[in-house]
Amino acid sequence: MLYFLQKILPRLWKANGMMKRLLIVGIVTGLFTACAFPQDQTLKAVRVDKAPAVDGDPSDGAWAKAPKLDLTFPKVSLKAVYTDDSICLLAKWPDSTFSIVRGGSWNWDGTKWITTQAAAPKDGPRMFEDGIAFMWNMTIPGFEGLGCMNKCHVDVQPGKGKTVSIFLDAGVADMWHMKAARSLPATRASQSGEVKIGKDGQPTAGAFLLVGYCDDEWMGEWSDANVPAGGRYGDKGERMYIGNRNKEKTAPLYMEKEPTDYLDAMTLHQSEIDAGEAVEVSGLTAEKVGAIWAKYNTLGARVPECILRKPEGSRADISQAAVWKDGVWTTEFRRDLDTGHPNEDVIFKDLTRPYLFGVAIMDNCGGDDHITSGVIALVFDQAQ
Numbered sequence: 001m002l003y004f005l006q007k008i009l010p011r012l013w014k015a016n017g018m019m020k021r022l023l024i025v026g027i028v029t030g031l032f033t034a035c036a037f038p039q040d041q042t043l044k045a046v047r048v049d050k051a052p053a054v055d056g057d058p059s060d061g062a063w064a065k066a067p068k069l070d071l072t073f074p075k076v077s078l079k080a081v082y083t084d085d086s087i088c089l090l091a092k093w094p095d096s097t098f099s100i101v102r103g104g105s106w107n108w109d110g111t112k113w114i115t116t117q118a119a120a121p122k123d124g125p126r127m128f129e130d131g132i133a134f135m136w137n138m139t140i141p142g143f144e145g146l147g148c149m150n151k152c153h154v155d156v157q158p159g160k161g162k163t164v165s166i167f168l169d170a171g172v173a174d175m176w177h178m179k180a181a182r183s184l185p186a187t188r189a190s191q192s193g194e195v196k197i198g199k200d201g202q203p204t205a206g207a208f209l210l211v212g213y214c215d216d217e218w219m220g221e222w223s224d225a226n227v228p229a230g231g232r233y234g235d236k237g238e239r240m241y242i243g244n245r246n247k248e249k250t251a252p253l254y255m256e257k258e259p260t261d262y263l264d265a266m267t268l269h270q271s272e273i274d275a276g277e278a279v280e281v282s283g284l285t286a287e288k289v290g291a292i293w294a295k296y297n298t299l300g301a302r303v304p305e306c307i308l309r310k311p312e313g314s315r316a317d318i319s320q321a322a323v324w325k326d327g328v329w330t331t332e333f334r335r336d337l338d339t340g341h342p343n344e345d346v347i348f349k350d351l352t353r354p355y356l357f358g359v360a361i362m363d364n365c366g367g368d369d370h371i372t373s374g375v376i377a378l379v380f381d382q383a384q
């Protein structure tokens with residue numbers, strides 16, 4: 001089935017006209033129902049008096065009351081609880097690498113700055129970040145059949161072997177998009193335990209606590225002007241990260257003077273800049289840059305691609321905290337049932353009906369490389 005989804009379906013889709021595509025959707029929908037996702041695809045949200053604290057520690061009593069939905073593809077377990085005004089999710093999945101090295105992070109080569117992406121071998125792995133995303137259907141036609149893949153998926157150009165995106169313009173979805181480097185640690189980050197870091201800058205052991213936000217986005221019509229995000233847009237308001245690079249894109253704006261450990265070096269907060277813990281790179285001699293870079297190098301870190309800050313508005317609707325510990329991500333989310341932003345957020349107003357969504361896992365990847373689930377129904381348990 002996986003082979004069918006990844007290799008055959010995209011070719012069929014590309015090679016056929018609209019009528020045959022409708023037939024393909026019907027066939028695939030049947031296949032999905034019959035055999036693709038044998039696990040129970042219902043996530044039951046249990047009502048609790050007090051929402052769990054969003055701190056990356058799932059020992060709250062509220063979570064003990066919620067039934068777990070274990071998905072096998074992608075491998076992730078989910079729980080949901082709700083209160084009078086909020087919905088909270090808990091997600092847990094295996095990932096052998098703690099990935100927050102972005103391709104646009106900076107390395108000092110002794111005379112100039114070079115991005116991690118530019119320094120990497122052409123055929124080597126690209127550096128993104130870890131993540132999980134929830135796509136909540138709002139008005140996408142056919143979402144109940146193919147889920148996320150009805151809005152967008154990858155195709156292979158016949159004869160060229162080049163991948164392209166197929167994107168359905170019709171319909172809108174809400175997107176909750178955890179970005180391990182850019183949104184999740186926006187408030188604070190700390191590490192503990194025995195940390196092991198690979199040559200590529202990705203830890204493979206240790207514990208990392210990240211507290212901040214899940215980036216709140218929405219999916220709409222494709223726009224060439226919006227590539228690479230294409231049809232994915234940020235909700236209105238200030239986002240939680242801005243680029244740590246100069247106008248010419250040749251150097252970072254800031255680096256920390258005394259980074260204390262890997263995670264401190266890899267997360268640069270506006271509050272640290274305001275507190276004088278970071279220094280403006282443009283004012284430094286090469287010698288001074290080299291001396292500070294040596295501290296980053298010793299920690300196995302790079303100068304990060306982004307400066308993290310407090311977001312505002314509809315973009316800031318989802319609180320999130322997570323721990324990556326020895327190969328497992330555990331993360332908690334909280335959002336208002338009704339954000340007051342119905343054009344870009346799913347609004348959980350009628351608690352007697354199911355809300356359909358898909359979930360995707362990103363292991364140091366971006367773009368189309370994520371693993372997506374089938375359709376899942378969130379239902380609100382009415383029992384007190």
Ligand SMILES: [Ca+2]
Pocket residue numbers: 095096097098099130363364
């Ligand atoms: Ca990873």
Ligand SMILES: [Ca+2]
Pocket residue numbers: 216235313314315316317339341344345
């Ligand atoms: Ca929002």
Ligand SMILES: [Ca+2]
Pocket residue numbers: 174175216217218235344345346
């Ligand atoms: Ca949204």
